[in-house]
Amino acid sequence: MIGYYFNLALRSFRRNKVLTALMVLAIALGIGAAMTTMTVFHVLSGDPLPGKSQTLFYPQLDPGTRDEYRPGEEPTAQLTRLDAEALLKARRGDRQALMTGGGVAVQPQRAGLLPFAADARYTSADFFPMFDVPFLYGSGWNAAADEAHARDAVISKALNEKVFGGGNSVGKTLRLEDTDFRVVGVLDDWRPVPKFYDLNVSRHGYGEAEQVFLPFSTSRDLELGRSGNMNCFDERVDGVSATDVGAPCVWIQFWVQLDTPKKAADYKAFLENYSEQQRAAGRFERPTNVRLRDLMGFLRHNRVVPDDVNLQMWLAFGFLLVCLLNTVGLLLAKFMRRSSEIGVRRALGASRGAIFMQCLIEAVSVGLVGGLLGLALAYLGLWAVRQQPVEHAALAHLDPAMLLMTFALAIFASLLAGALPAWRACQVTPAIQLKTQ
Structure with missing residues (x-):
């Protein structure tokens, strides 16, 4: 019919x-x-990491001074270097990574290829497994490389094709900022949408992934150029730069993987205890004010659309x-x-x-x-x-x-x-x- x-x-x-x-x-x-x-x-x-976004969390602390303090206001979006490194060393999550954006000069040894600038990400070892980053060759570095301030580098597929012709370049030398780095991994095609792990570099976080990934500790040793927002909430002591450990400046992103709701609750309690300890030590002047949003909650809060x-x-x-x-x-x-x-x-x-x-x-x-x-x-x-x-x-x-x-x-x-x-x-x-x- x-x-x-x-x-x-x-x-x-x-x-x-x-x-x-x-x-x-x-x-x-x-x-x-x-x-x-x-x-x-x-x-x-969309969800940039389907099936895993509910286990990834973005911790926030409030290290600011009493000046212009308003009860209940949102903590700073980033962490100081001292707090980020302390949370990394505590290892209270299943995985954790600190990071910031930057830029480096690539000095290829390939004939006819002139030096050029590339976007970089300075981070720690867990970045790659925590965010399910796909590899074409090799892998990321390990925690020992972070501790040793190793000259290791992970590069993108596009950079590998440009500098090394697209072959397996693991073990080869890549010269960055007059320093030789050993290539330990080459990424496969990877462009998370949005680029959730750092919304501070671009307005809404829909840019391309970086071309070079280096250990954060190494980047500070070499004083490599950084990019992204930085907010200094207090005066610095003479001789202390904005990126030094003791500087009162927030500029580092930190992510932690917590595989169960109980671990998430325990980690938030850990953040509150850490904040109380820092206040007792005289570093934090404001009352305890922490946030621990999962990935999708973090994106909604930041209104990435x-x-x-x-x-x-x-x-x-x-x-x-x-x-x-x-x-x-x-x-x-x-x-x-x-x-x-x-x-x-x-x-x-x-x-x-x-x-x-x-x-x-x-x-x-x-x-x-x-x-x-x-x-x-x-x-x-x-x-x-x-x-x-x-x-x-x-x-x-x-x-x-x-x-x-x-x-x-x-x-x-x-x-x-x-x-x-x-x-x-x-x-x-x-x-x-x-x-x-």
Whole structure:
């Protein structure tokens, strides 16, 4: 019976080509706009580490002075070097890593290749297993290398291809800032979205991953250039630089892996005890104020999805609603124009349910065609997004899940638009229609 109703819908389309085209276009425009913005939102708000994000936590402490203190305010987003190294040494988590961003000059030994700058990440050994970083060759360094301030380096796949021609470069020498480093690992393609482990380098954290990863301890020995936010909350002692251990400056990110809820609760208690100890020692002046958010909570708190993306999505769905209202009006006009035909069918024994189903399937048919056209418009819209000069533009691609969502939304929208016209059509009184013939 459903096949028969689809056949009737096709005949109706042929009889009312202009009206059908207007309905298809209305749904297509609404679907195209909605799916373009929804896809961008889906990409930017996704879980960067599915299955593991609930075990990764970002600790925050409040080492500030009493000046301008307001009870209940958010602690600083980063840690001092002293606190970060103390938490790392305590090893209270299943894994833990401190880190900061930086930049280095790469001095390749390859003929014809001039020195160039590369983004760097100074971190500790657990960074790689904690964040499930994929390796093409080799692996990360170990905790002993951190302690020994080793000249070890992990490089990206792109840097490996540029400097070493793409082969297995583990064990080879890479010269950075006039210092020789031994390559211990080469990353495979890796670009977490968003780049959650450090939201301080770029505005919303959608940049590329770094090209060079070095032990944090080594980076401080060599005084390599750093990047990212730094906030000094008190005056420094003469002769102490902002990156020294005793400097009252927050500039380091710290992540910890806690595999069970109990471990997370215990770690928060540890942070509170640590804060109390530092206050008793005279370092922390403010009352204990700690935070321990999991990865997704951390991203929500930092509102990594740009406000304009949220606004665009809601505007697009508002436009889709307007398109649906226009489609409702067109379907209503189309079905009411066929009142005499419906009256004859009802007089010949067709039930109201049969009439309702026929009209609803006709609306769904319009939605399916509109969905196909809307999909093409969504691809066009995403192409336009990728041309914008924003850091997340290159990520705007329609994945299989959003492809299915396009048709699901088209069918749902057409059902929603067709429900009222179909109900009005099945209320047609056969006797009145037959008398008017």
